[in-house]
Amino acid sequence: MILTPKAWIRERKNEYYYKKAKEENYRSRSTYKLIQANEKYGFIKLRDVVVDLGAAPGGWVQAARKMTGKYGFVLGVDLKPIEPFTQEYIRTIIADLTEPDIAEQILSFLPRRPDVVISDAAPNVTGVWEVDHECQIDLANKSMEIAKRLLKPGGNFFVKVFQGGQLDEFILNVKKNFDSVKIVKPPASRSKSSEEYLLALGLKGKTEN
Numbered sequence: 001m002i003l004t005p006k007a008w009i010r011e012r013k014n015e016y017y018y019k020k021a022k023e024e025n026y027r028s029r030s031t032y033k034l035i036q037a038n039e040k041y042g043f044i045k046l047r048d049v050v051v052d053l054g055a056a057p058g059g060w061v062q063a064a065r066k067m068t069g070k071y072g073f074v075l076g077v078d079l080k081p082i083e084p085f086t087q088e089y090i091r092t093i094i095a096d097l098t099e100p101d102i103a104e105q106i107l108s109f110l111p112r113r114p115d116v117v118i119s120d121a122a123p124n125v126t127g128v129w130e131v132d133h134e135c136q137i138d139l140a141n142k143s144m145e146i147a148k149r150l151l152k153p154g155g156n157f158f159v160k161v162f163q164g165g166q167l168d169e170f171i172l173n174v175k176k177n178f179d180s181v182k183i184v185k186p187p188a189s190r191s192k193s194s195e196e197y198l199l200a201l202g203l204k205g206k207t208e209n
């Protein structure tokens, strides 16, 4: 197959992050999406408590653990088991983020309310664009509900979305709850994919409890 110049660059980029992840012992090429977004916007800091929704195989957990350091804590949540980590201050649980009592379940594993909730949760894609978009927005909405319930006041939220008809409504919804909201496309995210990330800073209107 002869690749167009654009497709050739895309293939090289994908291969680049795949190899880089192997070399740097990260569990996924997706790890670089979180690293790049945080380098630019600094929403995860040293000592933070972070909840990672849809965390398997654990690349974001590894990256978040480096960002939060030894006084922080990272909890990874996924339907699938996550191979254990050797470092301290990481915990993973098998759970479905769509379960009604999931926020309480998660809270019971945390040392305190989280500073940041991140979600790379994704459905099994069908290839039918509208269906995949709807499932992704549904997971993003569920993730936002968990973030609203758990985050400390002023906390941050970073979530995967797919472009499509329901994205604007989702953004409006998030804007009601956070001080600032922006759409982010890290360089490691495939340019041809409809994947983007929404970054919401500063959960508002909540009293600490």
Ligand SMILES: C[S@@+](CC[C@H](N)C(=O)[O-])C[C@H]1O[C@@H](n2cnc3c(N)ncnc32)[C@H](O)[C@@H]1O
Pocket (backbone or CB within 6 Å): 027, 028, 030, 031, 053, 054, 055, 056, 057, 058, 059, 060, 061, 077, 078, 079, 080, 095, 096, 097, 098, 120, 121, 122, 123, 139
């Ligand atoms: C793209 S992967 C996450 C990759 C991860 N950020 C990393 O760097 O290793 C998406 C994950 O979302 C999980 N997921 C999808 N629906 C879920 C749900 N309802 N509850 C929990 N996890 C879910 C999948 O099992 C899958 O492991």
